[in-house]
Amino acid sequence: MKVDCLVVGAGPAGSIIAKEMASYGYDVLVLEKRQEIGAPKRCAEGITKHGLEKLGIELHPLCISGKIKGAILYSPSGKKVVMEGHEMEGYVLERKVFEKWLAAEAIKKGAKYMVKTQALGMKRENGIWKVRARNIEGEFEIETKLVVGADGVESKVGKWAGLNTTNKLTDYHSGIQFEMANVNADEKYIHIFFGREVAPLGYAWIFPKAFSFNVGLGILEKGAKMKAYDYLKKFIEEHEEFFANAQPIEINAGGVPVAHFTEMVADGVMLVGDAAQLVNPIHGGGIMRAMHSSIIAAEVANEALKKNDLSKEKLKEYERKWDEEYKEKTDKLMKLRAFLEKLEDKDFELLADILQGEDIYALTQAKLSVLLKKLVTKPSLLKLAKKYLTA
Numbered sequence: 263m264k265v266d267c268l269v270v271g272a273g274p275a276g277s278i279i280a281k282e283m284a285s286y287g288y289d290v291l292v293l294e295k296r297q298e299i300g301a302p303k304r305c306a307e308g309i310t311k312h313g314l315e316k317l318g319i320e321l322h323p324l325c326i327s328g329k330i331k332g333a334i335l336y337s338p339s340g341k342k343v344v345m346e347g348h349e350m351e352g353y354v355l356e357r358k359v360f361e362k363w364l365a366a367e368a369i370k371k372g373a374k375y376m377v378k379t380q381a382l383g384m385k386r387e388n389g390i391w392k393v394r395a396r397n398i399e400g401e402f403e404i405e406t407k408l409v410v411g412a413d414g415v416e417s418k419v420g421k422w423a424g425l426n427t428t429n430k431l432t433d434y435h436s437g438i439q440f441e442m443a444n445v446n447a448d449e450k451y452i453h454i455f456f457g458r459e460v461a462p463l464g465y466a467w468i469f470p471k472a473f474s475f476n477v478g479l480g481i482l483e484k485g486a487k488m489k490a491y492d493y494l495k496k497f498i499e500e501h502e503e504f505f506a507n508a509q510p511i512e513i514n515a516g517g518v519p520v521a522h523f524t525e526m527v528a529d530g531v532m533l534v535g536d537a538a539q540l541v542n543p544i545h546g547g548g549i550m551r552a553m554h555s556s557i558i559a560a561e562v563a564n565e566a567l568k569k570n571d572l573s574k575e576k577l578k579e580y581e582r583k584w585d586e587e588y589k590e591k592t593d594k595l596m597k598l599r600a601f602l603e604k605l606e607d608k609d610f611e612l613l614a615d616i617l618q619g620e621d622i623y624a625l626t627q628a629k630l631s632v633l634l635k636k637l638v639t640k641p642s643l644l645k646l647a648k649k650y651l652t653a
């Protein structure tokens with residue numbers, strides 16, 4: 263079997279690049295190891311409206327399970343800070359539908375898909391990648407000029423291509439989540455909880471869906487005294503006001519890579535989405551960045567295929583374009599993360615007082631001057647902020 267472009271993985275990154283490449287007129291094949299695209303989900307399913315607008319993506323209505331107008335942040339003692347405004351509006355997706363819809367859109371443009379088909383390895387001969395795969399009919403080989411690694415956080419494609427994709431263990435959040443029915447929370451908001459005892463070096467969340475809620479948390483192992491699952495059980499037990507009559511209907515777990523490494527390409531290989539560890543390092547959201555990386559990668563791949571030059575040097579244009587768009591912001595967000603990781607519970611309480619009525623969205627977008635100004639009256643926090651944010 264021969265194709266112009268082989269995509270490994272049919273998550274949001276894989277289906278977007280498949281659609282783009284098929285639209286450019288290339289033969290595209292997508293391999294997905296799961297038997298059902300979109301399931302099981304490993305995601306709280308939150309996505310912003312302005313992010314979708316930026317990428318020009320109009321969701322099929324069935325992809326939307328909840329509509330939200332903002333976020334409520336909770337300090338360890340329960341003080342609330344409400345965030346609203348256009349930038350905070352968003353959706354909670356039904357990912358099982360969303361991912362199938364993305365695949366259907368790619369298929370309409372001509373992409374081919376194989377489900378329950380796992381890529382097993384690849385080797386390069388005379389400028390062509392030979393990818394070994396297995397499905398229920400057995401093992402087979404696909405020849406292609408371009409392999410796209412859209413194979414998520416546990417990506418193998420980069421390693422197979424000889425890229426150094428290893429990150430520090432401290433740069434992965436462990437995520438665990440119940441989807442629960444009968445939660446008593448305001449369904450117009452996502453709810454975010456901070457605290458060393460709640461979710462060390464991370465946060466807990468409640469995201470509303472049509473008739474259920476995603477209730478989960480992400481932690482960094484280095485700050486944790488127990489497993490993420492135990493923190494989640496404790497969180498649910500300690501918040502009767504939300505969960506007195508709630509029951510789980512699904513459980514999900516997964517890793518979130520919260521730091522990005524730089525090598526996203528090799529000869530005839532591009533990594534997109536979580537495979538290139540492109541999530542937002544503050545909140546761990548990766549769907550938008552995964553889709554955006556695929557749009558940028560497809561533009562570069564199209565030029566490269568037209569010129570029949572799939573060299574690493576040529577494909578590096580994708581890295582450059584990505585950095586142009588995201589590097590400065592990501593670097594600032596990494597500093598903000600380092601600052602947040604230093605905060606004790608008492609600091610979160612102070613922040614909750616200080617930030618009442620503030621535009622926290624601007625802060626999470628790394629407009630740090632606002633935060634520094636606000637901290638003038640809290641010398642201990644100001645010192646920390648200066649150390650980690652302005653370094």
Ligand SMILES: Cc1cc2nc3c(=O)[nH]c(=O)nc-3n(C[C@H](O)[C@H](O)[C@H](O)COP(=O)(O)OP(=O)(O)OC[C@H]3O[C@@H](n4cnc5c(N)ncnc54)[C@H](O)[C@@H]3O)c2cc1C
Nearest residue numbers: 271273274275295306307308381414437516535536548549
């Ligand atoms: C608990 C949790 C909560 C999260 N919540 C949010 C959220 O609310 N909002 C948000 O934006 N992001 C969230 N994320 C992150 C988000 O899920 C990812 O950033 C996003 O899924 C990345 O998309 P992707 O297409 O790059 O990878 P994935 O969605 O992981 O897709 C990779 C695909 O590749 C397939 N695959 C892997 N290896 C092979 C192989 N060898 N052969 C064939 N197929 C293969 C996999 O089966 C999978 O379908 C969360 C993550 C976790 C773990």
